[in-house]
Amino acid sequence: MANFQSIDLNLLRVLVTLVEERSTVAAARRLFVSQPTVSGALARLRELVGDELLVRNGRALEPTARALELLDALKPHLEGIDGALKAATPFDPASDERLFRLGCTDAVAFALLPRLTAALRSAAPRCSLSVRVGDFRVLPGMLASGEISTALAFLREAPPATAKVKVLRHSPWVVLRDSGQPALEGLDDFCARPHALVTPSGDLSGFVDEALKEASRSRRVALGVSSFSLLLAVLPGSDLVATVPDFLAPRLAALGGVAIDPCPVAIPLVTNTLAWRAAADRDPAERWFRALVQDAFAAASDHKEAR
Template sequence: MRFNKLDLNLLVALDALLSERSISRAAERVHLSQSAMSNALARLREYFDDELLVQVGRKMEPTPRAEGLADAVRDVLVRVEATISTQPAFVPAESTRAFRLLVSDYTLTTLMPHVLARVYEAAPHIRIDLRPQVQHPERALERADADLLIIPREYCSADHPAETLLDEAFCCVLWEGSPLADAPLTREAYLDAGHIVVLPGQGQPALEDWFVQRLGVARRVEVTTYSFAAASQLVVGTQRIATVHRRLAKLAQRHEPIVIRDVPLHMPEMHQMVQWHKHRSADAGLVWLREQLRAAVGGMDGGGKI
């Protein structure tokens, strides 16, 4: 099919090339031979009268023209995919659909066991692909690499719809053998202590660290980790403090010799959201899955069995 003399199949190739920045990986992504992808790139260059991708050292880099095309091409393809793949009805018990969710290990540990139990009961043949959080998660929606994002409100994109799943407070976790655990945790004691801080997603700051920085105070960071779930375990045997999500702390307290204290600073709650692509609001499968997420929050907080 052609539009203004452009073979629209070439848009799929262009999207893969701009995402992968490699002819061989782009060919693998869309199930073409490397020679066929090279031919597609040549035709695209001729049509747009631009190199689109140029070799810089061992990598291929997009030209300014290609960078200007990238978002528009991806938007067109997502819109088409959403239109043709969305079914008028979704029958959970009969579906074999795969859903891709981007989640932090906080969500993986606290909420997802309840979600998977509900989904399995209603739709045992559905597949759930849980993927780690990345920087700029909205790009995963726009590339159709994820169906849903579960992220704090501060990291949501203004370009796509989102709704609140839950609110989460922060607390301090200390080893029960630490001298700090024997007295009220004051602001001074908190700021004087060594801290364990989470740096998720390629070193970007955790939300609690961002809140602390906004208060204009500095902590003495002695340990960093990429895992929210591990922070409560890493204080054991030390006099350090970890500032963590309260639901995670309560889970850890079942198995670790730790105590929980309120944060002696004014720290806002985290508002955890679920976000989806604006072109997929009518997707009956995603509407159903969002309902399962909301119900799972109630089950988690109500103490229902998994």
């Protein structure tokens, strides 16, 4: 049996990452090491633990029961060590180098990134930003696995138990249309027009349709697109309308070709939640970055822009 007091902590980090990623290539990418380094670490771990830990199942590596037990036991302690060490490390944005990893929805990315990237480049010129776009289905998993350290999104499901959260804004919905089309004149007009729907999963129904059904009304969704940015390719010059969160609409309208109308349907507000890994809660660099994200999102949500 291995004496874990004598094991290199880096080996344990490799084990946790391998169990989460199920791939030596993906684990190497996340750990910023080579794939042979990860394979070598796995061989050493197998010898130390006396268990295969991960076995090949098709193209993926499947963790053994022992590996899953070790994951549950080791991960909280490793995250605690990381948090304690990072909390003791000062951060100077003007001179330090750091890679920040942000996950967000397509809508948040489109509204937030112009301000966030400008602020980051100005205040922390040697730091970099990696942005992963996802939705409430995938972002909690990215946060739990460490692919991102911070998320800003509508999170329908509860974030991981190891995450901390802060609600930043409850956003109403508005309607976008071609700027040459007449303004909406109420619910009847809204239901009569053809709609474009942003649908990452490919479904042609959403919050609006649920609300309309409760009111015994319906609409025709003529087009589904995978991202909000694609609305700029389909709304100008057409009779389509689209319902979007209000913090995104001014950014889209500022790029030209679309106008904003109030939404005549009572749709639940979008809760924009900032979530971050508990291990990074006291990290001075991550705390600084979260404040930067909050400021940039607050500015993006300010409706002083032309409507």
